[in-house]
Amino acid sequence: MSRKPRVALFVTCLVDMFRPSVGFASVALLTEAGCEVEVPAAQTCCGQPAYNSGDRETAKRLARSVIAAFEGYDYVVGPSGSCMGTLVKDYPAMFEGEPAWAARARALAAKSHEITSFLVDVMGFTPTDMKFAGAVTYHDSCSGLRGLGVQAQPRKLLGAVEGLELKEMKDPDVCCGFGGTFCVKYPDISAKMAGDKAANIAATGAGTILAGDLGCLMNMAGKLSREGKPVKARHVVEVLAGMADGPAIGEARE
């Protein structure tokens, strides 16, 4: 290859605010995979909360800023199937009837990827010398799974981690109940779904629940801890980057 691909990290608002370590783990993994990583400073949010709330105009304004800030890179990669799904699937649909922006949206969509699928499908990356002692279970977040086809890739990467045992839960592909604004609008249904998910996680006996989306992880972690189930929740890139030593999501500092 003549030069390293220039990858813009789409940090996502939740990672920015709640778990910066996921951002650093993403940078580490992308760098190890042979990318030159940059973090465009103009980024805020992909606009999905507005889009899913029916506020198409606000969503489009945010989408235009994201397109402008990110279209100059070879790839756009983010640690979330949900946010990246917005870039890949929703932006082109949002600008139907506006040819110029639609073209830019499609061009951005074509080079935007969820991180585990980017590492496997685009970079052909396999982690080396990575260790994790213990059993984990993996939750397939909805947008990544059904929107972007992310399912085999994180499992393939985890399969290369020495000492890690993957114990599949019942219904790994069923929504955890987070759903963005859904958990605010319908907290009771959301909590019921989180409860079903927590039970399936706990039934595996795995000590750690991994997933590729921080929203789902915060939801699952919050339910697991409320129910006194001793399962740690982490973003999958923390394990893949060997950065799973600190407190897990929602875990007290030592």
Next chain:
Amino acid sequence: MTAHEPTSRLFKENVKAAMADQNLQKAMKNAGEGFVGKRRVAAGGVPEFDQIRDAARDLKNHVLGHLDLYLARYEEKVTAAGGHVHWAETAEDMRRIVLDICRSVDAKTVNKGKTMISEEAGINDWLEQNGIRPVETDLGEYIIQLRGEAPSHIIAPAIHVTSDEVEALFRERHTHLPADRNLSELSSMLSEARTILRQKYFEAEVGITGANMLIAETGQSIIVTNEGNGDLSQSLPKVHIVLASLEKIVPTMEDAATVLRVLARSATGQDMSVYTTLSSGPRRAEDPDGPEQYHVILLDNGRTEMVGTEFQEMLRCIRCGACMNHCPVYQAVGGHAYGWVYPGPMGAVLTPSLIGVEEGGMLPNASTFCGRCEAVCPMRIPLPKMMRHWREREFERNLSPKAARYGLKFWAAFAERPALYRLATRAAVFALGLMGRKRGRFAKLPLAGGWTAQRDFPAPEGGTFMAAWARAQKVKGGR
């Protein structure tokens, strides 16, 4: 609950009641998983299943572009066979036509096969108000008729009822039978219902069924059932009335076969339903039996207004119920919470179309957009996308809740200004961090009471990524 008094607007209250209903929760838990596993096996057993889905989708798209043509052809064929086609623009029209036909033969009892259009038009209540007794002959429909309820699922109407409840119901209502009879097995309850319903078949003057499809080429209608009750309901009485909505039309028998190949597999996970029954009109001279009169009432009720809009694709729906079987929200609250005839994802899209977004607008909001419904829909209807369209219409018309609108505006004001956003997120994370970092989570949090009532809220790790990254770059640059 009747079809005429929707409670969709009270969805939140309905949800609370549903979640506190132990019997409902037990029934949903027992029933929910069977459908999912069976569908997976049935779909997996046909290598070209996804291609058939594509063909079924394309077929229905074609039909929706030529509804007038195929419906006219269908009417010609029915008329030629000696039947009558009635056009009902509204539910009220359908009720009136049904009553006129029943009165013309002085009907006292009407036997009914399963039909959701009857629910949509509120036929049962209407007949009762006019002194005619409707008797549901589908087992599930029979159970909920005894309970005075509407269906909670479009193909498994009594899915919300536990077998213990059915046993108690039968003991309470079938008082002519010995009190000490054994009803511990599902099969014993089934045969009891069957025996009772057998006698009723001979009493009715009119039989009403629905239609899974109408075939333009032949003028036939098709129903699929597993109990055979539809056959008896329609062939024994003097008059057979078919209730159907316009979009059930398909051009040819072969097209019908395409839809049948995905219908039962998606619905119950069967390759085919036990009975696939074609009705071709009234009894002909050479027929050994059959109805003297054959009527088809076609309901519009707002459907033609959906053609050409962003909701047109909903008219591909073949009412298999796969979307609700796979919907975690439906599974958590059951069908009655949706407050009208059609529950689950298909109901969340269709209800606002048919009874208005003011009444039904809560439903398309009750979704995580997990996408499981679209993934299993045999007709590839983009259900989440259409739910979002409803949210957009609500937003445009200022119908979405004020708090949500203000919240969104407040958030957008920052998200559209990166520099301001940086400051605000740093401040928010700092404050949250001070409050909760040590324990790592919040058991209670202002403005997040809905979340923290049943879950902890994880505290932020500390600082924002963007600030930390900027610092790291500076250090790197300075070196």
